[in-house]
Amino acid sequence: MAYDLEEQEQLESLKAWWRQYGNALTWLVIAGLLVFAGWNGWKYWQRKQAAEAAVLYEQVLKAADARDAALLKRAAGDLEEKFGKTAYGPMSALVAAKVLYDAGDLATAKTQLQWAIDHGNAEYASLARVRLAGLLLDEKAYDQGLALLAGEPPAAFAALYADRRGDLLAAQEKRADARAAYQQAIDKLGGGDAAMRQIIQFKLDALGTA
Numbered sequence: 001m002a003y004d005l006e007e008q009e010q011l012e013s014l015k016a017w018w019r020q021y022g023n024a025l026t027w028l029v030i031a032g033l034l035v036f037a038g039w040n041g042w043k044y045w046q047r048k049q050a051a052e053a054a055v056l057y058e059q060v061l062k063a064a065d066a067r068d069a070a071l072l073k074r075a076a077g078d079l080e081e082k083f084g085k086t087a088y089g090p091m092s093a094l095v096a097a098k099v100l101y102d103a104g105d106l107a108t109a110k111t112q113l114q115w116a117i118d119h120g121n122a123e124y125a126s127l128a129r130v131r132l133a134g135l136l137l138d139e140k141a142y143d144q145g146l147a148l149l150a151g152e153p154p155a156a157f158a159a160l161y162a163d164r165r166g167d168l169l170a171a172q173e174k175r176a177d178a179r180a181a182y183q184q185a186i187d188k189l190g191g192g193d194a195a196m197r198q199i200i201q202f203k204l205d206a207l208g209t210a
Contacts, residue, residue: 053083060092064099072096073108080115090120094128101135110135126157133164142168159188163200175207182207 056079063072076096080089097112113135116128129148136145145168153161166181182204189197 050086050088053079053086053088056083057088057092060095064095067099067103069100069103069105072099076112080119084119087121087124090116090124090128093120094124094131097128097131106135106139122154123156126153126161129153130157130160130164133168137164137168137171140171142172159185159193159196159200162188163196166200166203170203170207179204179207 056075059075060072060079063075073096076092079092083089093112093116097109097116100106100112101109110132113128113132117125117132120128133145133148136142136148146165149161149165149168152158162181162185166178166185169175169178169181182200185200186197186204189200
């Protein structure tokens with residue numbers, strides 16, 4: 001009998017607890033399920049976006065291999081418009097810029113590189129900055145190129161930035177500043193990329209001594 005009484009008291013306590021907290025607990029569980037479902041939906045959407053972007057990127061690469069500038073512009077434009085938030089967006093822009101530059105379409109090449117700067121992650125944007133600065137060097141827009149390379153890049157691109165700054169400064173006949181930039185590029189390379197080190201050293205030697 002005492003056992004039944006104790007069990008009944010526990011049941012009443014449970015009912016009282018449920019009346020006080022049950023509704024909130026139910027909504028908490030529902031919220032958790034919605035978050036879980038939303039996360040799974042988001043991951044599925046990302047996978048679907050990446051798969052569709054990969055198909056378009058293949059078209060970009062085929063157009064690039066064929067040196068078909070018109071098709072390349074269309075494919076790259078479609079990819080950037082529809083899937084620009086995926087990694088394929090800046091990848092496509094960089095590929096398109098190279099082919100269009102080789103084809104003599106400098107304006108569109110610059111537009112593609114600027115798109116990669118504006119929409120790519122730190123790595124893609126940094127590479128696009130170096131390449132766009134190279135086009136500005138060809139156009140003798142030296143100050144624009146230097147402004148593009150202002151600031152601290154990711155460590156992996158520090159040598160490329162310094163080397164390109166050296167090119168721009170050397171073109172302006174700022175020999176001391178160019179020497180400092182080239183030396184910084186060599187220092188940033190450390191023990192890696194012997195071929196690039198040799199090229200930069202050649203440019204540094206060509207400037208002569210201070």
